[in-house]
Amino acid sequence: MLAAVRRSGSVLRAASVANMAARAQPSSNMAAFRKTLAESKHVVVLTGAGVSAESGVPTFRGAGGWWRRYQAENLATPGAFREQPSLVWEFYHYRRHLVSATNPNKAHQAIAALQARLAAAGRRCRVITQNIDGLHQRAGSSHVLELHGALFKTRCTRCGDVRENWDDPICPALAGTGAPEPNAPAAHIPESELPRCQAAGCGGLLRPHVVWFGESLDPDVLEQAHTELESCDLCLVVGTSSVVYPAAMFAPMVAERGVPVAEFNLEPTPKTGEFGYHFAGQCGDTLPEALAP
Ligand code: BV8
Ligand code: ZN
Numbered sequence: 001m002l003a004a005v006r007r008s009g010s011v012l013r014a015a016s017v018a019n020m021a022a023r024a025q026p027s028s029n030m031a032a033f034r035k036t037l038a039e040s041k042h043v044v045v046l047t048g049a050g051v052s053a054e055s056g057v058p059t060f061r062g063a064g065g066w067w068r069r070y071q072a073e074n075l076a077t078p079g080a081f082r083e084q085p086s087l088v089w090e091f092y093h094y095r096r097h098l099v100s101a102t103n104p105n106k107a108h109q110a111i112a113a114l115q116a117r118l119a120a121a122g123r124r125c126r127v128i129t130q131n132i133d134g135l136h137q138r139a140g141s142s143h144v145l146e147l148h149g150a151l152f153k154t155r156c157t158r159c160g161d162v163r164e165n166w167d168d169p170i171c172p173a174l175a176g177t178g179a180p181e182p183n184a185p186a187a188h189i190p191e192s193e194l195p196r197c198q199a200a201g202c203g204g205l206l207r208p209h210v211v212w213f214g215e216s217l218d219p220d221v222l223e224q225a226h227t228e229l230e231s232c233d234l235c236l237v238v239g240t241s242s243v244v245y246p247a248a249m250f251a252p253m254v255a256e257r258g259v260p261v262a263e264f265n266l267e268p269t270p271k272t273g274e275f276g277y278h279f280a281g282q283c284g285d286t287l288p289e290a291l292a293p
Contacts, residue, residue, distance in 0.1 A: 004049050008236065013096065014159075016209050024232065025273075026180060026263065026272060026273070026275050026276055026277050026278040026281055027276060027277050027278075028277065028278060028280070029277075030279070030289065030290060031275050032277075033262055033279075033290060034069045034217030034290065035236060036234060036260050037247050037291070038256060038288070040092050040233050041123050041124065041232035041233055042123065042124040042125075042228075042231060042232045042233050042234070042255070043114070043118065043123075043124070043125045043126075043233075043234045043235070043236065044125075044126050044127075044128060044181070044228050044229060044232040044234070044236070045114075045115075045125065045127045045128070045134075045235075045236045046126045046128045046130075046209040046235060046237045046238070046240070046247070046250055046251055047111075047127065047128070047130065047131060047136070047195075047234065047237075047238045047239055047240065048129075048131065048238070048239045048241065048242075048244075048247075049064075049130070049131060049239060049240070050109075050238065050239020050240060050241075050265060050266065051105075051107050051108065051111075051129075051131065051135075051238050051239040051283055052105070052135050052138075052239075053227065053239065053282075054101075054105040054106070054107065054256075054282060054283070054284040055102040055103060055104060055105045055108070055135060055177070056098070056102050057095075057098065057099060057102055057133055057135070059062075059099075059239075060072050060241075061241050061243075062093055064155070064183075065193075066180075067091050067094065067180050067184050068112075068181065068183075068184055068286045069178060069184055070091070074212055074214055075087070075088055075091045075214050075227045077113060077212050078212050078214060078215060079214075081212070085191055085205065085207075086186065086187060086188055086189040086190075086191070086194060087186055088172060088188065088193050089170075089195065090177045090178045090186065090187055090189075091172065092151065092208045092243055093169055093170065093174040093177060093178040094177075094179070094180055095133075095151055096151055096152065096168055096170065097168055097169070097178060098136070098165075099151060099152075100168045101137070102133075102136075103134075103138070104135045104136070104138050104139035105284050106284040106285075106288050107239070107283040107284045107288075108135050108136055108138075108141070108286070109137035109140075109239065110141050110287040110288045110292075111127060111136065111139070111141060111238075111287065111291070112136070112139040112141040112152070112288075113140075113223070113291070114291045115127065115128070115141055115142065115289075116140070116201075117293060124232075126139045126141070126143055126145065126228045126232075127144045127145065128143060128144075128145045128147060128225050128228065128229075129145070129146055129147065130147050130148050130240060130244065130247050131146075131148070132146065132148055132151040132152055132208075134150060134151065134152055134209075136255055141238045144280065145221055145224055145225050145228070145241045146221065147211070147217055147221060147222075147225065147247055148162075148210055148211040148219075148247075149208070149209050149210035149211050150209055150210065150212065151210065152164055152165060152166050152207065153206065153208070153209035154195060154209055155167065155205065155206065155207055155208075155209040156197040156199060156204045156205075156206055157198060157201055157204050157205045157206070157207055158197060158200060158203075158204025158205070159199055159202045159204055160211050161197055161198075161199040161202065162182040163198075165195075170195050171194060171196075171199045172193075172194045173187070173189045173190075173193035174189065174194075174195075177189070179264075180213065181274025185203050185227070191205060191236045194206070194240055195219070201236035206270070214227060215263065224244075225250065229250055229253060229254055230257075232254060232259060233244075233257075233260075234259065234260050234262075235250075235251055235254040235259060235260070235261045235262070236241070236261075236263075236264065237250075237251040237261050237262070237263045237271075237275070238263075238265075238283050238287065239265060239283050240265070240268055240269070241269055242269045242271040243269075243270065248271065251263070251271060251273045251274075251275065252271055253280055255274045255275055255276070260277065261274070261275040261276055261277070262275065262276065262277035262290070263277065263278045263279070264274045264279050264283045264286050264287055265278070265279075266280065266281065266282065267280065268280075
C-alpha cells in the first residue's frame with residue numbers, strides 16, 4: 001500500500017512537473033498570435049499600471065510605487081484615510097495633477113483602435129482596467145470597466161454622492177501640495193478645508209471614488225467583468241504584475257477555459273506560465289505591432 005502511494009505520489013509529481021514545464025513555455029510567435037486575433041469574435045483586454053507607464057504615470061511596484069516615504073499600497077487604504085485624510089488627499093492630488101498633464105500612449109491608442117475596428121466588423125472588444133487614470137477613455141476606448149474606480153471621481157463619506165471632478169487642485173488648500181520627495185513636508189490641511197460634498201445641504205468630507213486595499217470591488221463592475229471574461233475567445237493581459245486580487249485571477253480563469261491568453265509585459269510575472277503567449281518589451285512597442293490591422 002505504502003509503495004503504491006509512494007509510486008502514485010512520484011507519478012503525480014512527474015505529471016505536475018511535466019505540466020509545469022509545458023505550461024512554463026508560453027509562445028512569443030507574433031504571427032500565430034495575429035492569426036488568432038484575426039479569427040477572434042470577442043476580445044477582452046485586461047490592463048494594469050504598466051499600460052500607462054510610457055505616459056509617465058508611475059507603476060505601483062518598483063521605484064514608482066513610492067510617494068515620499070510611503071508605499072502606495074499603504075496609503076490606498078480606508079485606515080490611512082481615516083487616520084490621515086490630509087496626507088491621503090495630498091497623495092491623490094499629486095496623482096491627479098500628474099495625470100492631468102499626461103496623455104494616452106501608443107499602447108492605449110492601439111487598444112482603442114482595435115476596439116473600433118472590431119466593432120465596425122460586428123465583433124466585440126472590451127477593456128477591463130485596474131487603473132484609475134482614465135487614459136483608456138481619453139485614447140477613445142468605450143465601455144471601459146474600471147475595476148478599481150476613477151481618480152477623477154469623488155464619493156461623499158456622508159451621503160454617498162459620486163460625481164466626476166476634474167478640478168486641479170480639487171480644493172484651494174491642496175494647491176502646491178503633494179510633492180513626492182521623501183522629505184517633502186506634509187501639508188496638515190484641516191479636515192474642514194479638504195474637499196467637501198457639494199450635494200445640497202451635505203458638506204460631508206469627500207474621498208476619491210477608488211477601491212482601496214481591503215475594500216470590495218463594485219459588484220456591478222465585477223459582474224460585468226465576469227460576463228466578458230466568461231464569454232471571450234481571446235484575452236490580452238497588459239502591464240500588470242498580477243499580484244493584486246481579485247484582478248490577478250481573471251486572465252488565469254480565461255486560460256483555464258482553454259481560451260488563448262497573451263501577456264504583454266516587460267518581464268515574466270507569477271502567472272506567465274499559465275498563458276499561451278508572452279510578448280516581452282514595452283507595450284507601447286509590442287501592442288501596436290500585435291494589434292495592427
Ligand atoms: C478585495 C486603486 C475583498 C487605488 C488599487 C489582506 C487584507 C485585505 C485584503 C487583502 C489582504 N491580502 C490580500 C488581500 C487582497 C488585496 C490584494 O490583492 N492585496 C495584494 C497586495 C496581495 N486585494 C484587495 O484588497 C481588493 N479587494 O480583495 O476585496 C476583501 C475585502 C476585505 C478583506 C479581504 C478581501 C482591492 C484591490 C484594489 C486595490 N486598489 N488601486 C489606487 O490606485 O490608489 S490596486 C492598485 O495596485 C492598482 O489599481 C493596480 O491594480 C495595482 C497594481 O497592480 P498593477 O496594475 O499590476 O501594477 P504594478 O505596478 O504592480 O505592475 C506593473 C506591471 O507592468 C509590472 O509587471 C511591470 O513589469 C509592467 N510594466 C511596467 N512598464 C511596462 C510594463 N509592461 C509593459 N510595458 C511597459 N512599458
Ligand atoms: Zn454628501
